[in-house]
Amino acid sequence: MAEGPMLEWFYPTRAGRMMAGASMSAILAVFGVILDGGFSWMGVWWLWILILPWPFIFLASAGSEKVYAGVDWLALDDDAYVKTYDLATVKVHLDGAAHAIEMVDNEGRSLRPKIIRLQRNHRLWDLVYNGILHSVHVGG
Known part of the structure; x- marks a missing residue:
């Protein structure tokens, strides 16, 4: 590891x-009430198929989203890491609806996490961002 x-x-x-999935279900239910102008849509059985499974979808689709950081390194899912104060290249890409940051250190290790994945823990993002700033400032 790192x-x-x-x-x-x-x-x-x-x-x-x-809770994220339950929030999605609640948003869809409120949207149904607003769109229908009331609660009559609740009698339509197939609409519930669109609303109810979201908590389980979010639970199943989360996969492995582990993110770790030290003073000068960032690791994802226990197997890949980069030295954030020793980056050779830093590029931002549009990855679907989110931005991803591609980091390659001077030893050839690379990561391409979504930025929102790193920003979920503000202290972790501070460590990563400071390393990126240092690498860009020192390495050009």
């Missing part, structure tokens, strides 16, 4: 993923 102690990490909990 060098040095781990200072910050983020891994979404099961409860957090279920």
